[in-house]
Amino acid sequence: MALIEARELSRVYDLDAGRVVALDRIDLDIEAGDMVAIMGPSGSGKSTLMNLIGCLDKPTGGSYKLDGVMVDQLDANGLAALRNQKIGFVFQQFNLLPRADAATNAELPMLYAGFNAKARRQRSLEALARVGLADRWHHRPMQLSGGQQQRVAIARALVNDPKLVLADEPTGALDSKTALDILALFQHLNRDGVTVVIVTHAPEVARHARRVVRFRDGRIMSDTRQEPVRAEDGLKELLAEAAS
Amino acid sequence: MSFMEALRSALQAISANALRSILTMLGIIIGVAAVIAMVAIGSGAKARVNDQIRSLGANLAIISAGNVQVGGVRLGAGASSSLTDEDARAIKREIESIGAAAPFIRTQAQAIFQGTNWSTGIQAVDNDFFEAREWDVPVGRMFDPDELRRGEIVAILGQTVARTLFGSDDPLDQIIRVRNTPFKVIGVAAAKGQSAFGQDQDDVIFVPLETGRRRIMGRNYAKDRSVASVFVKFDQEAGMANGIEEIRALLRQRHRLTEEAEDDFSIRNLTEIANTATATANTLSFLLAAVAAVSLLVGGIGIMNIMLVSVTERTREIGLRLAVGARPRDVLAQFLIEATTLASIGGALGVALGLGITVAIARTAGWPVLVSPESVLIAVGVSGLVGVFFGFYPARRAARLDPIEALRRE
Numbered sequence: 001m002a003l004i005e006a007r008e009l010s011r012v013y014d015l016d017a018g019r020v021v022a023l024d025r026i027d028l029d030i031e032a033g034d035m036v037a038i039m040g041p042s043g044s045g046k047s048t049l050m051n052l053i054g055c056l057d058k059p060t061g062g063s064y065k066l067d068g069v070m071v072d073q074l075d076a077n078g079l080a081a082l083r084n085q086k087i088g089f090v091f092q093q094f095n096l097l098p099r100a101d102a103a104t105n106a107e108l109p110m111l112y113a114g115f116n117a118k119a120r121r122q123r124s125l126e127a128l129a130r131v132g133l134a135d136r137w138h139h140r141p142m143q144l145s146g147g148q149q150q151r152v153a154i155a156r157a158l159v160n161d162p163k164l165v166l167a168d169e170p171t172g173a174l175d176s177k178t179a180l181d182i183l184a185l186f187q188h189l190n191r192d193g194v195t196v197v198i199v200t201h202a203p204e205v206a207r208h209a210r211r212v213v214r215f216r217d218g219r220i221m222s223d224t225r226q227e228p229v230r231a232e233d234g235l236k237e238l239l240a241e242a243a244s
Numbered sequence: 245m246s247f248m249e250a251l252r253s254a255l256q257a258i259s260a261n262a263l264r265s266i267l268t269m270l271g272i273i274i275g276v277a278a279v280i281a282m283v284a285i286g287s288g289a290k291a292r293v294n295d296q297i298r299s300l301g302a303n304l305a306i307i308s309a310g311n312v313q314v315g316g317v318r319l320g321a322g323a324s325s326s327l328t329d330e331d332a333r334a335i336k337r338e339i340e341s342i343g344a345a346a347p348f349i350r351t352q353a354q355a356i357f358q359g360t361n362w363s364t365g366i367q368a369v370d371n372d373f374f375e376a377r378e379w380d381v382p383v384g385r386m387f388d389p390d391e392l393r394r395g396e397i398v399a400i401l402g403q404t405v406a407r408t409l410f411g412s413d414d415p416l417d418q419i420i421r422v423r424n425t426p427f428k429v430i431g432v433a434a435a436k437g438q439s440a441f442g443q444d445q446d447d448v449i450f451v452p453l454e455t456g457r458r459r460i461m462g463r464n465y466a467k468d469r470s471v472a473s474v475f476v477k478f479d480q481e482a483g484m485a486n487g488i489e490e491i492r493a494l495l496r497q498r499h500r501l502t503e504e505a506e507d508d509f510s511i512r513n514l515t516e517i518a519n520t521a522t523a524t525a526n527t528l529s530f531l532l533a534a535v536a537a538v539s540l541l542v543g544g545i546g547i548m549n550i551m552l553v554s555v556t557e558r559t560r561e562i563g564l565r566l567a568v569g570a571r572p573r574d575v576l577a578q579f580l581i582e583a584t585t586l587a588s589i590g591g592a593l594g595v596a597l598g599l600g601i602t603v604a605i606a607r608t609a610g611w612p613v614l615v616s617p618e619s620v621l622i623a624v625g626v627s628g629l630v631g632v633f634f635g636f637y638p639a640r641r642a643a644r645l646d647p648i649e650a651l652r653r654e
Contacts, residue, residue, distance in 0.1 A: 084569020
């Protein structure tokens with residue numbers, strides 16, 4: 001059984017201007033442990049798909065199973081619980097709480113999972129250690145670089161041990177070196193068994209994935225497996241270029 | 245999310261915008277402070293009125309002679325000598341609900357002791373008077389029956405007179421002179437304080453009724469055994485209105501008034517007057533409550549306004565919380581708790597300010613104040629309720645946000 005099973009998945013918006021078919025009867029399976037890039041230009045339906053597989057939105061047609069749970073039959077509370085337990089989100093703009101330190105930010109999903117304060121703090125520190133920020137737990141977002149802020153966001157995504165980490169243009173707000181840092185972190189996490197889905201329009205991001213699914217006009221245009229480029233290699237090249 | 249976490253997050257949000265939060269609370273602070281101060285002053289005044297009512301004596305009515313027509317001209321109370329001490333005795337004898345009926349005459353005269361003199365009220369009374377007015381004579385004694393019957397020249401002094409004429413000396417068995425008559429002081433009455441009308445009730449000398457008639461008041465009173473007024477004390481307040489009608493019927497019969505003739509006396513229910521004063525104080529309290537309601541309403545609208553702003557400002561935060569697993573009701577609770585905390589802090593600050601104002605007024609103006617713990621609790625509680633009520637709409641708006649839309653918002 002695949003982690004993600006989408007069958008004939010459709011999302012149609014009824015706007016004043018008329019019906020817009022954002023996603024047109026998609027069939028898509030994603031296996032646990034994979035690292036998948038969802039690609040496509042804006043308007044291709046990739047964001048709509050991300051909202052659907054992230055349980056933020058409900059399809060207008062077809063069915064979607066996440067880890068064996070039929071998502072389209074859940075109400076708002078059920079969706080919230082599913083997001084909380086099974087999905088870790090990483091956003092382009094990090095979306096950290098500006099007045100809270102790194103550990104408190106990383107704890108946020110656990111606030112809604114019923115952990116006590118001590119357990120929360122312990123697990124958030126573990127998650128921060130996983131992303132290499134163990135010594136920055138008390139820093140506020142303002143005191144951290146963009147890459148570090150995104151690491152805090154990734155720690156937040158990992159803190160509930162999700163089945164799936166869903167990243168929406170995670171390197172879009174970062175320079176190329178920091179972007180490679182973050183991609184290396186994703187690859188590292190993936191090798192440890194975390195399923196990673198990255199939504200992006202950038203080929204230089206997508207080439208780090210094991211599988212690339214390209215969208216256009218609400219449909220899957222291509223679905224290919226590839227040998228991923230190691231982000232660490234890219235980093236070494238970058239350093240060598242800087243040295244010469 | 246547990247309550248404590250929501251509370252901590254609320255306090256963080258409130259302190260992050262300290263100035264804005266204070267300005268928002270201002271409506272509630274001022275409203276609550278005004279209520280606390282006004283209620284304290286109002287209760288103080290009410291307590292004073294109650295003291296004065298109690299100092300008058302409970303369940304009291306006063307019968308005054310007068311209200312007679314002489315050749316078409318109606319004369320005021322005390323203008324005729326229609327009331328006698330026989331009337332008083334008859335009332336006490338024949339009307340069951342009466343505890344005491346005290347006839348008395350009052351005049352103003354100069355009292356002299358050695359080099360000192362003092363103009364004071366002279367009241368010619370019998371011992372029923374002390375019972376009716378619930379007035380003790382802790383120093384010395386009351387009049388004995390012989391003194392009353394024979395009209396002996398003895399006197400009981402009010403506190404003010406005793407202090408003025410004797411200072412700190414013991415007035416007992418001393419001789420004072422009133423209208424050239426030497427009175428022996430046999431007692432000093434307890435302090436009564438001010439009357440409801442602002443008179444010093446202790447500025448008085450009591451003499452036996454008979455003595456007053458013969459030695460002080462002049463011949464009219466001596467000739468016809470009349471008195472100016474009779475204090476009537478009822479056993480309980482409930483039967484007073486009926487009792488007064490019985491007295492009226494009895495007196496009309498005793499005075500042989502025909503059916504068409506008007507009363508030659510008047511009866512006032514003093515307890516009723518006192519109750520009217522209390523009712524006035526209650527009306528004042530009601531008005532205060534109305535003012536409080538308006539100010540809390542205004543404060544509540546301020547809170548609603550700022551919470552709506554806050555929801556708009558923090559749309560992305562709400563979207564994030566929803567995305568990582570907050571249920572709509574978690575978001576609702578968070579904003580509701582924030583609004584309630586804001587309002588409760590405002591209420592608490594208002595109480596502090598109100599108490600400060602109360603103390604300042606008590607010190608500077610010397611008004612009597614009375615802070616009741618209930619009013620403080622109610623003020624804080626109502627502020628909290630205002631927060632819940634006016635916080636609900638913004639909180640529901642936050643809870644109903646679509647996470648996708650909210651995350652996209654700048």
